[in-house]
Amino acid sequence: MADGPEALLLWIEALRKRYGAVEALRGVSLDIAAGELFVLLGGSGSGKTTLLRTIAGFERPDAGRILLRGEDVTALPPHRRPVNMMFQSYALFPHLKVAENIAYGLRRMGLGRAERDAKVERLLDLVRLTGLGDRRPDTLSGGQRQRVALARALAREPALLLLDEPLSALDRSLREETREELAALQRRLGMAFVLVTHDQEEALTMASRIGVMRDGLLVQVGTPRELYEQPADRELATFIGGANVLAAEVQVAAPDAVLLVPGITKLVRAATEAPADGQIWLALRPERLRLGADGANVAEGVLEGISYRGDVVTRTVRLPDGSALRATTAASDGAEPRPGDALALSWSPDACILLRA
Amino acid sequence: MNRFLVLAPAWVWLAVFQLLPLLIVLAVSLGEPSEGIPPVAFRLSGASYATIADVFYLRALAQSLRVAGVASLACLLIGYPMALAIARASARRRPLLLTLVILPFWTGFLLRLTAWVGLLKDGGWLDTALGAVGLPPAHLLYTPAAVYLGITYCYLPFMVLPLYARLTRREIALEEAAADLGASPWRVFATVTLPLSIPGVIPGLLLVFIPAMGEYVIPELLGGPGVETIGRVLWSEFFDNRDWPTASALATVLTVALVLPAAAWQWRQGRR
Numbered sequence: 149m150a151d152g153p154e155a156l157l158l159w160i161e162a163l164r165k166r167y168g169a170v171e172a173l174r175g176v177s178l179d180i181a182a183g184e185l186f187v188l189l190g191g192s193g194s195g196k197t198t199l200l201r202t203i204a205g206f207e208r209p210d211a212g213r214i215l216l217r218g219e220d221v222t223a224l225p226p227h228r229r230p231v232n233m234m235f236q237s238y239a240l241f242p243h244l245k246v247a248e249n250i251a252y253g254l255r256r257m258g259l260g261r262a263e264r265d266a267k268v269e270r271l272l273d274l275v276r277l278t279g280l281g282d283r284r285p286d287t288l289s290g291g292q293r294q295r296v297a298l299a300r301a302l303a304r305e306p307a308l309l310l311l312d313e314p315l316s317a318l319d320r321s322l323r324e325e326t327r328e329e330l331a332a333l334q335r336r337l338g339m340a341f342v343l344v345t346h347d348q349e350e351a352l353t354m355a356s357r358i359g360v361m362r363d364g365l366l367v368q369v370g371t372p373r374e375l376y377e378q379p380a381d382r383e384l385a386t387f388i389g390g391a392n393v394l395a396a397e398v399q400v401a402a403p404d405a406v407l408l409v410p411g412i413t414k415l416v417r418a419a420t421e422a423p424a425d426g427q428i429w430l431a432l433r434p435e436r437l438r439l440g441a442d443g444a445n446v447a448e449g450v451l452e453g454i455s456y457r458g459d460v461v462t463r464t465v466r467l468p469d470g471s472a473l474r475a476t477t478a479a480s481d482g483a484e485p486r487p488g489d490a491l492a493l494s495w496s497p498d499a500c501i502l503l504r505a
Numbered sequence: 506m507n508r509f510l511v512l513a514p515a516w517v518w519l520a521v522f523q524l525l526p527l528l529i530v531l532a533v534s535l536g537e538p539s540e541g542i543p544p545v546a547f548r549l550s551g552a553s554y555a556t557i558a559d560v561f562y563l564r565a566l567a568q569s570l571r572v573a574g575v576a577s578l579a580c581l582l583i584g585y586p587m588a589l590a591i592a593r594a595s596a597r598r599r600p601l602l603l604t605l606v607i608l609p610f611w612t613g614f615l616l617r618l619t620a621w622v623g624l625l626k627d628g629g630w631l632d633t634a635l636g637a638v639g640l641p642p643a644h645l646l647y648t649p650a651a652v653y654l655g656i657t658y659c660y661l662p663f664m665v666l667p668l669y670a671r672l673t674r675r676e677i678a679l680e681e682a683a684a685d686l687g688a689s690p691w692r693v694f695a696t697v698t699l700p701l702s703i704p705g706v707i708p709g710l711l712l713v714f715i716p717a718m719g720e721y722v723i724p725e726l727l728g729g730p731g732v733e734t735i736g737r738v739l740w741s742e743f744f745d746n747r748d749w750p751t752a753s754a755l756a757t758v759l760t761v762a763l764v765l766p767a768a769a770w771q772w773r774q775g776r777r
Binding site: 240 | 678679683686687688690696
């Protein structure tokens, strides 16, 4: 981020963590500024949860440092760190009422009873659970439990809130609604959130910045737009937004690359220079492809499948060399080709994303 | 119907070996002592219950309550850390540790108690050990302390096993959540681990307290004449005084007094 170092809330340097033969973190460095909603995105086993648990203090790194507001917290136990975590399972105390769950962290701060009660009331209002303070967690719905967990984690007003897959236990419609609520709450509180998820849509819609983890490394950090438009490698291009990826051979590297793609008769023109000579990958976003042959780049093939989603239609076109392109267009595009028909797709040079092989 | 068949042996067993003897005891308690075999005349008399409403029997009951109470608490204090340590041990070591807990059962109960007599008696191993470091002899045998020691020793596994069963059902996320919210390890234990283990504590206490209440052998062997528990009074009414109705009345009262709290706990658990 463009902020000066005084705005840096969390500073992580070269974290390493090994469990037996598995290296969960292989040198992760990361800065997080105050007020950010930073999303750690990755598949299972990518190290994202280990990184989150290391920030919380549940895991001690083998190497590296964690600084919170300039203070080295690497060796501090969880209860001495000014961060709080919302657990994937929510981890609500079953023997305590909702209000007692929320007040748990406040009691540990030594807050007086009146102050505590007032604060719990405010938090219950904040997460729209007014009046449910006397209930037991097991009498609440999944969505309500999720909000209790959130209120409990917010109660101590941490410098940084860690959220481990906070929406994964909710069903789909509730998840989308809660996603927006959570992002709005984060903006309103101005508190920095670090959220772990495996859901790329969740990451794109919520994050101010995303860090993508794979095999214990942060492979790319950037805004959702940066990740989408300039993915660092082929896997990221397909993981985020599901790009079409074709092997390509560089004919002209600069200033604008010209590529030879097996399966496409005409040379493909890009709007950027090639990252390398020889073999590279050409990534094309499905929604940047148009139906028809009038464009700077054209691929001709046979329509193989149509997947209708209501608002959009995705068509899969098989190219002569056997590779396939998926094109997503508005459902009302009027085109009526049927599977087996010849179909041409076209795109502009600036739709070409060129990636090192 | 199938369910009934499966459970039938259990019901038959309970009826023949639990309910029937209890009913016999109840019937005897309502009779009157007589010369003959058996030394009881069956009739509906409450005389034996009037007999046991006496300070002598009440004192024995109080003695038993104290012995069972102290022993249960001692078992809890010793057994809880043991159960916790076993539950937190690596999965590889747990079977070994559990085996060690029940290892004493491999040797006969009376044999082990006799060993305690040898340990505690004047001039026994304990006194020898104390003397070796320049301490005076303890004179423990035939004191209440020896009875507490013996009962705690014998019943400890009955405390450890239910506690262990509960403590292995540990939810690490809850303890982590407490630590995350500012609780020190000790606070985590006091506010999360301990309250969540209560469903193991109560059965453990009942499993020690109930048999300890009626315990006869341990007070008899280790307690000396000063520790006159209800079990010993029962024994002497039956075999020394041959007053079966009084002994049976005592047994009936004791059974009811012990079944009530256990039933109350069961009922509470069932409602959850």
